[in-house]
Amino acid sequence: MRSPSPVVVHPPGRMIRLLGVILAVTAAMLGVFALSASPAMAAEGDPYRISGNVQLDGEPLEGVELVIDGPGGKQTVETDENGQWRVSVPEKDEYTVTLDEDTLPEGIAVVDPEDDSPNEKEVTVGAGGRVSVNFFIGEGERNVTSIWDQFVQRTVQGLNFGLMLALAAIGLSLVFGTTGISNFAHGEMVTFGAVAASFLVSAGSMALPLWIGLPLAVVLSAGLGLVLDMGLWRPLRRKRVGVVQLMIVSIGLSLAMRYTYQFFIGGGTTQLPYASAPKLSFGPVQLSWIDIASILISIVVIVGFALWLTRSRLGKATRAISDNPSLASASGIDVDYVVRVVWIIAGGLAGLAGVLYAYYRPGIKWDMGAQILLLMFAAVTLGGLGTAFGALIGSLIVGVIVEVSGLWIPDDLKYAGALVILIVILLFRPQGILGRRERIG
Amino acid sequence: MDWIQILSNTASSILSPATIGYALAALGLAVHFGYAGLLNMGIAGFMAIGAYGYAISVLSFDLPWWLAAIIGLAASAVFALILGVPTLRLRGDYLAIVTIAAAEVVRLLFLTTAFDDVTGSADGLSGYHGSFREANLLPEGTYGIGPWTYSANDWWVRILGLVTLAIAVFVVWTLMRSPWGRVLKGIREDEDAVRALGKNAFSYKLQALVLGGVLAAAGGIVYALPSAVSPGVYVTSLTFFVWTALLLGGAATVFGPLLGSLIFWVLQTFLSNFLPALVQAGVLPFMTQIQAGTLRFILVGVALMLLVIFMPQGILGNKKELTFVK
């Protein structure tokens, strides 16, 4: 693999300084978050329960499917022979329970004249940690969404998710292209954006207005990219540390950052303002204005980034380094400077993705970035390692696959589907869709 | 602060099934990475398959414990083959991404409610101890001295774990001093050179992947033997922790993984007792006890970074024989 930095003889003091810097970065992160200590300390595992009983005229109905959606992801459950069902959920929070009417006996539906979607119920897991949900079942007309409408809805959702994923994946791809690092800590850079946003705009802490707070969170994230490059990655480049070592360093960094977030925000989920904005209907598609804003922001930023990459001197230099670092260096490009800019951009884009992801999930959690890290890798590999445009296309494909595959496979396996695709792609076309095949020998 | 309790718990962790389980898994990883140069980032998946293979065989198929253990190991070997046949020709860092993704797929398959009847989904599996405890050769009672005082059942787990570990160490030690190990180390250095000498590099890598995978599965079984199998254990963090233990001891050594796991767990146990005690004693006023518990994981991450940068050969490794050659 390549090592873009010029040969530098490092004095003995450098290692000590590097060590100092790592400790300092960790300490600084601890310090920043000490200001925003928030409560919410859920234990590990899923301690809370939502349960219910599905009966028709006192007779239990077996094999009726219910979907429970909310923090911790979608879960599907079936009623047992007594018509009972229960699921474990990780948060004391709002959940949507949907009864799949296709699994009811013929001619039977959930009926409630006062509700236009009686098979869907919102519940809140309260202080007791347990809540039960019951549906009125009787003869009547079903509320079904046609598979086509679901498909459209999920595709739009998938595009939204894919655009958000692209913001994160582009940075991951740029960093890989210019430095050769498979950065496992990129998920934590995403989380950083969300956590910083929460710190800046939450009512409990700084309570800044959204229009200042959220951009500021992105700026802070870009700053994190800069700090990481100056404090960690550049010294390691100088030391000519190999790519495998760098990868494992990034794993250590990922662990350290991830648990630092948990240290300060705990194991629970917190929400940004307007996270539960009402949905507006556009034909079969339901979107909140937050979703629409998220899509628009992603598109504007990605287009802006694309212009920068293709038009500006610096963007061209970045592509030149991805192509051939030694040649770029020999042509007078300041590789170190460009790589630093790449880290700043990667940090900023990851932070923005974090803010948008906090709305998409919805919620901010200490390991939210780590949850989508492999999807980012999937997107980047799908598009071709090290090419920014490949990362964009890969992200859109992964986003849509993740959402749409939920139509056919259980929702809690939808990430698994994307990962299987990642594995298959690596096996048959390791250079990705847009990548070039490497010459061997 | 109850120093006796803290030190006793710490000393007890030397013989804990977790330590033995990590040592086995780290030894498997040493075969993968230290000797064969395979960047396996999915060791948690192998451990999960071992543990679930064991638990499901007992619970769903009513098999005796020893047969269940063999099935757990065999399942891991099959997983290694399925994973290895297509992926072993990939470049190092691609292999890392494929293995970590495969391990996540495995975990999600155990976690999903779709197979709840067999896997227990989020609740995991427990209550598979019957036949294992019946086979206990020790009479009922409590044995041992000081911090190492355990019940007959606890001793049974530890004894079998240690016997497994001893066999595993012997096998790996013998292999790595044989011409087979020489070929494997050659592949780690330069696969093409070894192929040019008439060795089927792919076959050796596959054998190494299966051997290491079986060892990791044994580790997963020992880890799960005393209590339960929970899908929350087999997350990517577990993989990273095993890597930390391995790199701490020395990746290209036989006893390094053992020493690394021992230090890892002794320190973990000590910190998980000591830090909250400090908080309780009011020494760390800016921290809650839960935060003190999280702090030790932050330290694992920092330790992993420092290790890789400053001591990549590990404690027992030869300074000249750095394993990060590429």
Next chain:
Amino acid sequence: MSSEIPAPTEPTTDAATDAALDPHGMPAAPVERAKTTGLHVGEAKPGVAKVDPIIVADGVRRTFGGLTAVDVEHLEIPRGAITALIGPNGAGKTTLFNLLTGFDKPNEGSWTFDGKSLSGVPAYKVARLGQVRTFQLTKALGLLTVLENMKLGAKGQLGERFWTSLIPAVWRSQDSKIEARAMGLLAKFKLDTKAPDFAASLSGGQRKLLEMARALMSEPKLVMLDEPMAGVNPALTQSLLDHILDLKDEGMTVLFVEHDMHMVRHIADWVVVMAEGKVVAEGDPYTVMKDPAVIDAYLGAHQELDLGVVTGRVTAEEADPTTDAAASTTVDAADLANAGMAEAEAEFEPDTEEKKK
């Protein structure tokens, strides 16, 4: 080794023939040794048939994207001789090497080694058949000791199978024999004192020697050397050349890629010239260097070369006492081409290395 047709320029000396008959004798002194002649049938042109070919390739074509790296219609490599594969950068020499040894797969074509078809045969099986190769960028296994490197080369080791390796009693005696043979070879290559050291501690030239010695551990029929002289300290050059000549004396066939024309002239019995993936000329070293197609290939590939530099280089070489008389007496176009290429190599070598990474 038939000698019906006399060598065009160099006479055959009886001393060298004696050395060939005695493979266990002392290595020959650095004197000119006999060329093997009478290798081909009919006129020496690209694709000419050989009296006793060890490799026969037909229609081997390999493309990378739109670029055709190798397009060889017909090629035969003579047995029991030293054949040089030369050509300007990017001519496809290393790619052809990779194809012949199973390290790369051609888009189409077939080839045989010792009468056995090698199409689709993986690299390790090719090596087991007795066709071993070395690499342009030396692949010493740095973190194995020199002795371990050598022992790795031996074929058919019982201890290399998983289950038998667990029982040392099965393989120990075989391993000792292999070790004895390895030490013998190391002594011959003057590396025996380095046996317990990590290969990473060797110099570039020593690594080349080790790689060659390691290849010999497998008792090959055909040794393929990819730029054996690249990066070798001039002090070691003569001993490396002698080792290559010894291979032939011990009954092996040698095929090598080389840029150093003096070396090619010095040791090669037959020369195959490639340009743009095709074989453009074949023949004995003295005739082939005068072939207009060869001059075209080199000058055509490097039109940017300054002829002044080329002529300057020739003058420098005339003064060089190691240059053989036959070549120095007549400064012809072949020498121009030859020298120009050497210059070009010096210029382009780092770039090639970069690409290989």
